[in-house]
Amino acid sequence: xxxxxxxxxxxEHPFFQGFDPAVIELLAGCAxxxxxxxxxxxxxxxxxAQHFYLIREGRIALQVPELSGGSSIIDTVEAGxxxxxxxxxxxxxWLFDARATVETRAVSFDAxxxxxxxxxxxxxxxxxxxxxxxxxxxxLEAARMRMLDVYGVRRx
Amino acid sequence: MTKPGNVARTVMLDGLQxxxxxxxGRGYTxxxxxxxxxxxxxxxxxxxxxxxxxxxxxxxxxxxxxRRRDDDAVFAFACGAQSAKPVLFxxxxxxxxxxxxxxxxxxxxxxDDKPAPPYAFLGLRSCDLAAIGIHDRVxxxxxxxxxxxxxRREDTLIVAVTCTDPAGTCFCVSMDTGPVPRSGFDLAVTExxxxxxxxxxxxxxxxxxxxxxxxxxxxxxxxxxxxxAERVGAEAAARMGRxxxxxxxxxxxxxxxxxxxxxxxxxxxxxxxNCTLVCPTCFxxxxxxxxxxxxxxxxxxxxxxxxxxxxxxxxHGGAVRESxxxxxxxxxxxxxxxxxxxxxxxxxxxxxxxxxxxxxxxxITAEVAELRRLAEQRQRPQEARP
Amino acid sequence: MTELLExxxxxxxxxxxxxxxxxxxFRVERTRQDTRDTYTLELSPLDGEPLRFAPGxxxxxxxxxxxxxxxxxxxxxxxxxxxxxxIRNVGNVTRALVHTSRGATVGVRGPFGTGWEVERGAGGDxxxxxxxxxxxxxxxxxxxxxxxxxxxGRVVLLYGARTPDDILFAPDLExxxxxxxxxxxxxxxxxxxxxxxxxxxxxxxxxxxGFDPLRTTAYVCGPEVMMRSSALALRDRGVAxxxxxxxxxxxxxxxxxxxxxxxxxxxxxxxDGPVLxxxxxxxxxxRWEL
Numbered sequence: 001x002x003x004x005x006x007x008x009x010x011x012e013h014p015f016f017q018g019f020d021p022a023v024i025e026l027l028a029g030c031a032x033x034x035x036x037x038x039x040x041x042x043x044x045x046x047x048x049a050q051h052f053y054l055i056r057e058g059r060i061a062l063q064v065p066e067l068s069g070g071s072s073i074i075d076t077v078e079a080g081x082x083x084x085x086x087x088x089x090x091x092x093x094w095l096f097d098a099r100a101t102v103e104t105r106a107v108s109f110d111a112x113x114x115x116x117x118x119x120x121x122x123x124x125x126x127x128x129x130x131x132x133x134x135x136x137x138x139x140l141e142a143a144r145m146r147m148l149d150v151y152g153v154r155r156x
Numbered sequence: 157m158t159k160p161g162n163v164a165r166t167v168m169l170d171g172l173q174x175x176x177x178x179x180x181g182r183g184y185t186x187x188x189x190x191x192x193x194x195x196x197x198x199x200x201x202x203x204x205x206x207x208x209x210x211x212x213x214x215x216x217x218x219x220x221x222x223r224r225r226d227d228d229a230v231f232a233f234a235c236g237a238q239s240a241k242p243v244l245f246x247x248x249x250x251x252x253x254x255x256x257x258x259x260x261x262x263x264x265x266x267x268d269d270k271p272a273p274p275y276a277f278l279g280l281r282s283c284d285l286a287a288i289g290i291h292d293r294v295x296x297x298x299x300x301x302x303x304x305x306x307x308r309r310e311d312t313l314i315v316a317v318t319c320t321d322p323a324g325t326c327f328c329v330s331m332d333t334g335p336v337p338r339s340g341f342d343l344a345v346t347e348x349x350x351x352x353x354x355x356x357x358x359x360x361x362x363x364x365x366x367x368x369x370x371x372x373x374x375x376x377x378x379x380x381x382x383x384x385a386e387r388v389g390a391e392a393a394a395r396m397g398r399x400x401x402x403x404x405x406x407x408x409x410x411x412x413x414x415x416x417x418x419x420x421x422x423x424x425x426x427x428x429x430n431c432t433l434v435c436p437t438c439f440x441x442x443x444x445x446x447x448x449x450x451x452x453x454x455x456x457x458x459x460x461x462x463x464x465x466x467x468x469x470x471x472h473g474g475a476v477r478e479s480x481x482x483x484x485x486x487x488x489x490x491x492x493x494x495x496x497x498x499x500x501x502x503x504x505x506x507x508x509x510x511x512x513x514x515x516x517x518x519x520i521t522a523e524v525a526e527l528r529r530l531a532e533q534r535q536r537p538q539e540a541r542p
Numbered sequence: 543m544t545e546l547l548e549x550x551x552x553x554x555x556x557x558x559x560x561x562x563x564x565x566x567x568f569r570v571e572r573t574r575q576d577t578r579d580t581y582t583l584e585l586s587p588l589d590g591e592p593l594r595f596a597p598g599x600x601x602x603x604x605x606x607x608x609x610x611x612x613x614x615x616x617x618x619x620x621x622x623x624x625x626x627x628x629i630r631n632v633g634n635v636t637r638a639l640v641h642t643s644r645g646a647t648v649g650v651r652g653p654f655g656t657g658w659e660v661e662r663g664a665g666g667d668x669x670x671x672x673x674x675x676x677x678x679x680x681x682x683x684x685x686x687x688x689x690x691x692x693x694x695g696r697v698v699l700l701y702g703a704r705t706p707d708d709i710l711f712a713p714d715l716e717x718x719x720x721x722x723x724x725x726x727x728x729x730x731x732x733x734x735x736x737x738x739x740x741x742x743x744x745x746x747x748x749x750x751x752g753f754d755p756l757r758t759t760a761y762v763c764g765p766e767v768m769m770r771s772s773a774l775a776l777r778d779r780g781v782a783x784x785x786x787x788x789x790x791x792x793x794x795x796x797x798x799x800x801x802x803x804x805x806x807x808x809x810x811x812x813x814d815g816p817v818l819x820x821x822x823x824x825x826x827x828x829r830w831e832l
Contacts, residue, residue, distance in 0.1 A: 497807075
């Protein structure tokens with residue numbers, strides 16, 4: 001029942017746009033729907049990265065704990081975005097905390113299952129990797145822009 | 157120089173004095189070349205004896221020397237240390253003064269202590285005449301104008317001269333601005349000093365000039381004088397010290413913003429701004445505000461500025477053009493390329509002052525040639541190597 | 543048709559004073575602190591003649607005896623007659639301006655420069671992309687669209703600020719979102735834990751803004767690198783370069799094309815700009831220190 005509805009909803013997510021339906025169906029075998037309440041933690045810095053998420057609704061904040069005890073948000077992802085790339089890169093460990101800031105619905109993929117399917121069929125692996133690389137590239141570009149602190153006061 | 161319908165006259169040195177007297181009599185402040193501080197420069201004059209009679213100049217990279225001539229010529233120098241720019245477009249212009257003491261500030265357009273217009277220039281070279289034409293376009297022909305410039309310029313009368321002894325830094329022929337004045341003058345003078353008596357062939361360019369010429373003792377110019385006048389102009393044209401190749405110059409500059417030439421010239425350029433100060437067309441200015449100690453009056457001045465200074469491009473936090481290479485590139489690209497887009501002509505008149513007065517001996521004509529050489533080298537297909 | 547034209551028409555900018563270098567005197571009626579370093583001044587002309595302007599234009603604003611800076615007009619072009627300037631305290635002139643007390647006077651020259659020409663975007667979708675203080679120059683254009691909302695298709699405002707505390711005109715943003723049919727998306731570069739909104743660069747909002755690229759006009763205002771990456775992202779999605787309008791910032795001393803400071807190659811940004819199309823600007827924005 002769950003898998004059936006996922007094969008219907010997954011192709012609508014931008015991450016899977018243009019994917020072979022057979023591949024989506026294959027990967028759907030690793031997926032399940034999840035629901036997060038405001039302030040619910042999705043994962044913590046340093047924990048093993050065991051999942052990959054497609055956000056369907058709501059918003060997740062990526063945050064770094066600060067020495068003062070608080071934390072600052074360094075990025076947010078929301079409907080149409082993906083959460084997490086650490087599941088794909090050894091040593092498969094989260095680099096940030098992820099926390100829902102509002103009611104959030106997402107699809108969670110089991111990382112081990114996903115990696116196994118990517119390895120078993122290089123075509124599937126390549127398709128997934130290309131998408132993830134594209135997202136990483138875009139985020140890196142945005143991060144570099146923010147590093148410039150373009151709205152700050154320039155100091156010569 | 158000779159235009160149909162214009163009758164050229166021949167005038168002696170006494171006649172030149174009569175011309176000065178007539179101008180003074182009409183209320184002009186007459187600016188003429190004179191020897192001052194070891195150079196020839198324009199100053200208010202009242203007598204032909206103040207002209208640099210028997211003086212010439214030797215100019216080269218980073219070098220200006222007066223030299224004694226072996227004749228009595230008064231206009232036989234290449235170009236003065238400055239053009240008409242400091243007179244018509246002063247380095248410091250008081251724009252207005254505000255009294256802040258009362259309930260409401262009172263702003264008055266201020267009158268400064270500059271010599272009173274109208275101005276007459278005696279002995280202006282054609283390069284400097286062309287520069288005035290450019291300043292007219294820049295400062296007086298667009299949506300907004302410099303009202304102070306317009307006021308000074310309005311009644312300015314110009315007695316131009318044919319340049320008869322160009323310097324090593326001259327390249328007006330390349331820029332098509334000289335050495336013979338062709339337009340923009342009230343009177344044009346060609347000094348004849350090599351053969352026969354010391355005399356001047358004078359021609360009017362305006363009714364005002366014509367009327368003035370009538371006040372001066374003269375004779376109709378003989379055919380020989382006319383031929384001689386034409387010849388000295390042609391000979392001067394053949395003795396240019398420099399050449400600037402203007403072929404596709406705009407594209408060359410626009411397309412080669414990353415040329416190593418800019419790094420090379422920046423390694424020599426001191427950013428002293430001399431070139432922009434002596435350039436007869438450079439028009440960039442800044443604003444300075446000042447108030448008295450009690451804060452009851454505020455004054456605003458318009459002062460010359462230079463694209464070579466770091467502050468020039470400063471916006472909160474830093475300069476847009478931080479590097480020396482970008483500032484030299486800006487100056488040359490504006491002068492020789494962007495100027496065409498902005499004002500329909502080059503911004504360079506070929507007077508060579510930027511070469512003479514650059515303490516680092518940077519030569520705009522050589523930098524253009526090097527830029528071109530490197531650009532062409534890069535474009536040339538790789539030749540087969542042995 | 544005539545009525546429509548009249549409704550759409552921008553107020554005609556004031557002609558320059560006889561000598562555009564001589565300022566008019568304005569009195570500070572109100573000052574408001576918008577953020578940590580940004581203030582809005584409301585000014586009234588001593589001569590009683592309101593300063594009419596087109597959205598996107600700027601004035602040269604001066605603190606007597608201290609100096610003068612170009613500041614864009616942030617008020618309503620159809621407004622009360624008060625001249626509004628939103629000023630960030632970043633130098634000695636802006637410091638003096640933001641601390642001008644109520645009742646004191648400042649000098650105003652202008653208005654100068656080109657406007658957004660937001661009326662030319664009527665009939666299609668409109669995307670405002672804003673970074674930091676860039677919301678101030680765009681505010682008159684947004685207010686124009688709000689006033690003539692039915693003439694536009696989808697209208698989105700994508701706004702990137704440094705931190706939640708740096709978000710300008712928060713009441714406006716809420717009003718535009720809730721009451722004016724404008725989709726407002728805000729993102730910040732950095733935020734504390736308590737922030738419920740977005741964190742990320744403003745360009746990340748473009749893919750989900752939901753406009754039709756082929757019938758969209760974009761108005762972009764912010765730091766140059768932010769405008770450039772936004773304009774490229776818009777063009778990549780199919781928005782025509784000449785319908786992507788940016789407002790450029792350079793040093794300006796006169797505001798009337800005479801002092802030379804604002805030159806960007808052949809452009810005098812104070813008279814040819816500050817607002818120009820990306821078709822014109824792209825080659826000039828891709829070379830350093832031009």
